[in-house]
Every structure is written in structure tokens, then in C-alpha cells.
Amino acid sequence: MNSVIFIVLALFAINILAAPLDDSKIAQIISYENENLGIDGYKFSFETSDGTKRSEEATLKNIGKDNEAISVRGTISWLGADGITYTINFLADENGYQPEGDHIPKA
Numbered sequence: 001m002n003s004v005i006f007i008v009l010a011l012f013a014i015n016i017l018a019a020p021l022d023d024s025k026i027a028q029i030i031s032y033e034n035e036n037l038g039i040d041g042y043k044f045s046f047e048t049s050d051g052t053k054r055s056e057e058a059t060l061k062n063i064g065k066d067n068e069a070i071s072v073r074g075t076i077s078w079l080g081a082d083g084i085t086y087t088i089n090f091l092a093d094e095n096g097y098q099p100e101g102d103h104i105p106k107a
Helices: 002-018
Strands: 029-036 041-048 053-061 069-079 085-093 096-100
């Protein structure tokens, strides 16, 4: 009797695991650009079907000097669960990560 219950439960588990996934809620990439600028930097952007967008560009500052640093500037936006589109503009450089957005508290 226990072996019959085990076999039934095993078949039930296999059936659940073999069921096709509903990927209708998985965002698809609808645009993507990527440009390697060599050792001087890069830039890329993408947009997904759920409304997420990101773009970023990096440049190397003070090339060959003691204070050489990479500077990355970009924007990301997404649609929140509350239906509001949130956007962050940011700069990341030798002074750290510096985000700005209407929803981010200001000092």
C-alpha cells in the first residue's frame, strides 16, 4: 500500500515538474545596443517589454595620470507595482555613486 501511494505521489510530482512554464510575465528584450569604445570607455542601452529602460556611458578621465578614473553616467527607469514609472539618473566616478530621482529622498 505504501509503495502505491509513493508511486502516485511521484507521478504527480513528475507531472507538475513537466508542465510548461507560463513565460507571459517574463520580460523580453525589445532593443539592445552595445558599443565598446576601446580602453577609453563603453556605452550601452536596452529596453524590455515590461517598460524597463537603461542606458549607460563610461569614459576614462585623466588617462595615464595618477588620478586616472572611470566615470559612468546613466539612466534607468521601470514601471513599479503601483503603476508609477520610476527613473534614476546616476553618476558613478571617483566620488562614488550619485543617484538622483524624484522618489529618492534629498539630504
